[in-house]
Amino acid sequence: MDGTNWNYSDKVKEHFFHPKNILDIDEKEYQADGVGYVGSPACGDMMKIFIKVRDDRIADMKWQTFGCASAIGSTSMLSVMVTRNGGMKLDDAWKITPEMIINELGGLPANKIHCSVLGDKALRQAIRDYLTKSGQEARIPKDDKSRVICNCLNITEDDIRMEVLEGVKDFNTLQERTKIGTVCGSCIDTAKTLVNFYVGKYYADEVYGGKEKKG
């Protein structure tokens, strides 16, 4: 069995079988400048990324995962992408998308793409953590609504905002439409708060909401 019938590219297999940049020492010993953490074991996917920053570049990145082959392959690839050629600038690393990682990997089976979207999110969390810790909060993009609320289903704050704009007025409707919080459920409280926040923002005002009141 040499795996020739898998739907994974050779590059994914290479990174899956020989993952690069795994954190294999104690977290404290590593002394990361920023740590990012997304997902939960209940969703079957969890990712933790540690970065070291020098001269505003990612000097080193290490990671750990509870995840499947494509999660492992794509995060290993990501770690290579951000650390090669002297390290990627933070601003550029912030903009890495799953598509960029998937392209570097030579593609992923369509039903496995959701497993590959945790790496870039965890990396942004790590950068956010570094910027916060180093007193550079001002550099965190102000309109950053890309914060993921439901890790299991990859639903961002902006997705929730858009749902509210499209007429969602309460959490139950949001859940019906997006299935948010139906896998591990850990995001439900945050999601409820956000729905209320955006409903308040858009519908409390007659200009936004017409005659309909929030409820």
Place this chain on the structure above:
Amino acid sequence: MIYLDNSATTPLHPAVREKIIETLDLFGNPSSMHAPGRQVRALIEKSRREVADFFNCSPEEIIFTAGASEANNTILKSAISCCAFCNESRGHIITSNIEHPSVLNTLKCLEQQNVEVTRVKVNKGGIVDPAEVEAAIRPDTVLISVMYVNNEIGTIQPVEAIAALARKHGIPFHSDAVQAVGKIPIDLQKLPVDFLSMSGHKIYAPKGVGILFKRKGSKNICPLITGGHQERSLRAGTENTIGIIALGEAVRQAGLEMEENKKYIGALRDKLEKGIRKKLDHVVINGDPGKRIYNISNISFMNVEGESILLRLDMHGIAVSTGSACSTGSLEPSYVITALDVDPEIAHSSIRFSLGRETTEADIDATINAVYETVSFLRKMSPIR
């Protein structure tokens, strides 16, 4: 290659393989009156007698199908079809929440047609409580269907007790016995089931052939495939002659080997579990340990994800299966393991090892080592400690 996925499918038994080769050129249509037809007819009826002998039933009670999924569909869909149960216009079916998809998804389809379904929940050990089945019975219950052995965790259901209580209430009882046949002796003179499904390729026969047992005097069934008079008009279409002949041989061999297989494979399964537990902490064996079929071991390796284990074992040349969501292409892990009322992590971390008659002691030794290496490697990169 070390093949530990015998609950998914089995290799051909050497005797079955021989039989297939002998049969390959017998192309006659068993419905034909002439000699080539009669020759094949005789072999099919011989196969039917083998099966009937094996189950201690009458040959007329055996209907050959394309597999257990077809047999299950036939019985479940008969519950609402034109000719059979609906005469009494009752529409409630009782089943369990860990049945094979060929039962669960067929019932979902029937629910769209106004059939009501009660899915009795298994306990933490993965066992259906007959008392709960009985409590679910309603005046309009037309069928009870509970599997004999679960395909993912190997738990053996109290089918005798459920069959007996179904009979007491006058309700037809069906059991999907795919994972039990050839492993647990089934005497249909004693076991009061009305219908039973089985599959050839789980007992070392080829894919594409199975059996529906329909007890004489039980309620009529409505054929899923109508057409010619084959299988007493209960399953139209020219017979899968080679498959049926092969299945007869597989069943005969199962009868001969059943006791020995149980001892031999059971010992290897226990060795596997013992070896893994000795080398690794934080492993959970899924399913009531005292009520499992002897060839299945479903183990969760905490803090690591199932698909990763599967693929790395595959790299070692070891074939297993997993209940992790990633293997299904959905976000939901195995519904069977989830039904055990455990944390979802347990399902995401689960691996099913299913042994067969060709498994050797050396296979098990190599598997224990490969599992240890794989799980240790993946745990080192896990953020969960």
